[in-house]
Amino acid sequence: xxxxxxxxxxxxxxxxxxxxxxxYTLIYTCCLGLxxxxxxxxxxxxxxxxxILAGLAAIFCVNYMDWQHVGPxxxxxxxxxxxxxxxxxxxxxxxxxxxxxxLLFTLSADFYKDEQHHLSDYLAILIFILTxxxxxxxxxxxxxxxxxxxxxxxxxxIMAGSRKFDxxxxxxxxxxxxxxxxxxxxxxxxxxxxxxxxxxxxxxxxSEFAASSGMNSPMFLVGALLMVAAFxxxxxxxxxxxxSPDVYEGSPSLVTTMMATLVKVSFxxxxxxxxxxxxxxxxxxxxxILVIVAAATMIxxxxxxxxxxxxxxxxxxxxxxxxxxxxxxxxxLKSDSSSALFFYGAAYVLATIGAFAVAIxxxxxxxxETIDAFDGLGRKKPxxxxxxxxxxxxxxxxxxxxxxxxxxYIFSEAIKNGYAILTVLAVLASxxxxxxxxxxxxxxxxxxxxxxxxxxxxxxxIVMLVCVGLSLLLGVWPGGLMxxx
Amino acid sequence: xxxxxxxxxxxxxxxxxxxxxCIGVMGVLFRRNAIIIxxxxxxxxxxxxxxxxAFSAYSGxxxxxxxxxFIMVVAAAEVAxxxxxxxxxxxxxxxxxxxVLNKLKW
Numbered sequence: 001x002x003x004x005x006x007x008x009x010x011x012x013x014x015x016x017x018x019x020x021x022x023x024y025t026l027i028y029t030c031c032l033g034l035x036x037x038x039x040x041x042x043x044x045x046x047x048x049x050x051x052i053l054a055g056l057a058a059i060f061c062v063n064y065m066d067w068q069h070v071g072p073x074x075x076x077x078x079x080x081x082x083x084x085x086x087x088x089x090x091x092x093x094x095x096x097x098x099x100x101x102x103l104l105f106t107l108s109a110d111f112y113k114d115e116q117h118h119l120s121d122y123l124a125i126l127i128f129i130l131t132x133x134x135x136x137x138x139x140x141x142x143x144x145x146x147x148x149x150x151x152x153x154x155x156x157x158i159m160a161g162s163r164k165f166d167x168x169x170x171x172x173x174x175x176x177x178x179x180x181x182x183x184x185x186x187x188x189x190x191x192x193x194x195x196x197x198x199x200x201x202x203x204x205x206x207s208e209f210a211a212s213s214g215m216n217s218p219m220f221l222v223g224a225l226l227m228v229a230a231f232x233x234x235x236x237x238x239x240x241x242x243x244s245p246d247v248y249e250g251s252p253s254l255v256t257t258m259m260a261t262l263v264k265v266s267f268x269x270x271x272x273x274x275x276x277x278x279x280x281x282x283x284x285x286x287x288x289i290l291v292i293v294a295a296a297t298m299i300x301x302x303x304x305x306x307x308x309x310x311x312x313x314x315x316x317x318x319x320x321x322x323x324x325x326x327x328x329x330x331x332x333l334k335s336d337s338s339s340a341l342f343f344y345g346a347a348y349v350l351a352t353i354g355a356f357a358v359a360i361x362x363x364x365x366x367x368x369e370t371i372d373a374f375d376g377l378g379r380k381k382p383x384x385x386x387x388x389x390x391x392x393x394x395x396x397x398x399x400x401x402x403x404x405x406x407x408x409y410i411f412s413e414a415i416k417n418g419y420a421i422l423t424v425l426a427v428l429a430s431x432x433x434x435x436x437x438x439x440x441x442x443x444x445x446x447x448x449x450x451x452x453x454x455x456x457x458x459x460x461x462i463v464m465l466v467c468v469g470l471s472l473l474l475g476v477w478p479g480g481l482m483x484x485x
Numbered sequence: 486x487x488x489x490x491x492x493x494x495x496x497x498x499x500x501x502x503x504x505x506x507c508i509g510v511m512g513v514l515f516r517r518n519a520i521i522i523x524x525x526x527x528x529x530x531x532x533x534x535x536x537x538x539a540f541s542a543y544s545g546x547x548x549x550x551x552x553x554x555f556i557m558v559v560a561a562a563e564v565a566x567x568x569x570x571x572x573x574x575x576x577x578x579x580x581x582x583x584x585v586l587n588k589l590k591w
Contacts, residue, residue, distance in 0.1 A: 150559045161570045170574045171586045177567050185529035196540040
């Protein structure tokens with residue numbers, strides 16, 4: 001025992017005293033997830049959510065400290081730069097993901113009130129989703145990319161199907177599972193072909209290969225296309241979007257919120273990282289396809305959303321159209337569009353979590369998830385109605401909210417890169433989008449509802465206020481987030 | 486071992502894997518039984534494994550073989566979750582035909 005300790009000792013000291021850039025954010029998040037599972041054994045469920053929130057705050061600080069010294073990761077003196085790379089992009093997106101997770105965990109306290117038996121399992125899986133999302137923002141190797149995607153996806157399959165006796169939840173989980181693992185297999189085939197042609201999984205080497213001879217290697221191009229297709233699956237862009245409305249509708253509302261916000265943004269961060277860090281050399285080739293996909297995503301997402309009656313389906317199609325706008329940032333790699341993507345992601349996350357923070361208590365009280373659940377909310381609960389209105393306006397992109405500036409930044413990046421026609425299309429599509437967001441607002445203010453009592457608890461109110469407050473703040477003071485990347 | 490592998494040109498492995506992968510894709514798209522679809526996804530993953538090992542052996546770079554282990558582990562986890570979901574569906578509706586999964590439609 002002592003002997004073993006002596007051998008290990010130098011490594012332990014190295015790990016502890018290492019001054020170089022680290023992945024502590026990721027390691028601590030993992031530990032928090034394990035802590036949740038241990039809390040189940042020790043019967044400490046009551047304390048769980050405050051502990052998680054405190055832990056997330058601490059992880060946020062650790063993540064913030066990485067900002068000062070970004071660079072290759074060293075663990076125990078070993079250079080891990082070929083596996084993960086923490087840069088400013090990573091730190092900024094990690095901060096956003098941790099913030100979104102903190103809001104979601106605040107919601108989960110009341111959401112899982114009636115399911116205390118499974119509380120720590122659910123929370124642990126939600127934290128593991130955050131862990132996977134953090135891997136996705138910092139990968140420098142396709143192996144890590146694959147692992148990150150799978151950590152997120154497999155955890156989400158479980159969470160989507162977590163209402164065991166609700167057939168709709170089962171169906172959502174299983175559909176998501178089939179579609180997700182199909183997409184993962186396609187991703188893997190793409191990775192393999194890229195490995196076969198470039199001889200490496202490392203992003204930097206792939207990038208070199210793409211720049212020098214990527215266009216002359218059909219195998220590399222097919223591999224890149226398959227990877228792009230798999231990502232389009234994961235972010236629900238149009239030819240591959242069909243799973244998302246079904247899954248969003250059937251999953252428990254909190255899980256839907258997580259899929260629509262945290263997971264979608266992390267997949268976009270990974271997509272951006274892959275395209276800018278690895279496949280930049282064949283950018284012209286992939287862009288021809290992505291332009292068509294982005295246009296189709298914006299048009300189809302917005303048009304089908306017009307006819308939706310179910311609120312969660314509506315937000316699913318809204319999420320599809322927002323994926324179309326975010327694809328514009330992925331197209332605009334010639335100028336550095338990462339800050340536009342980051343700002344858009346933040347605005348989208350805040351607005352969507354704000355909308356769900358109002359919708360979840362309304363669904364719970366009325367027992368339905370359609371838009372007419374909101375009928376007459378403006379008269380019954382003016383505060384709730386105002387909060388939902390603000391979130392919807394931010395999603396629709398109406399100034400002075402953050403959603404407007406997010407769209408503005410993304411569109412101006414796209415114009416800078418010469419996608420003027422696509423941008424005009426995007427503006428037209430977002431005008432169509434205003435109609436269905438107003439459908440919800442009109443239901444609240446003009447229709448007569450029954451008098452079901454709706455009582456949002458304190459935590460829901462806090463989340464709503466934080467989301468709407470930050471949306472407003474970012475809308476009038478974008479420099480707070482826009483300048484940092 | 487090295488010699489034997491090189492008797493077969495690399496392209497053959499590529500064609501075989503692509504062929505197996507396509508069989509898997511067709512199975513996922515056209516079969517209606519959930520368990521067969523699961524098997525087809527496994528087939529897709531294993532064709533990828535075969536190709537990775539072939540590339541790895543031909544380029545003398547062992548990264549690909551290490552990746553195969555990652556894929557196997559992840560595939561096992563994926564199937565465990567998938568079968569659990571399938572069991573809970575079977576308990577609720579007594580069928581593994583995915584056409585029965587039509588509660589969520591507009």
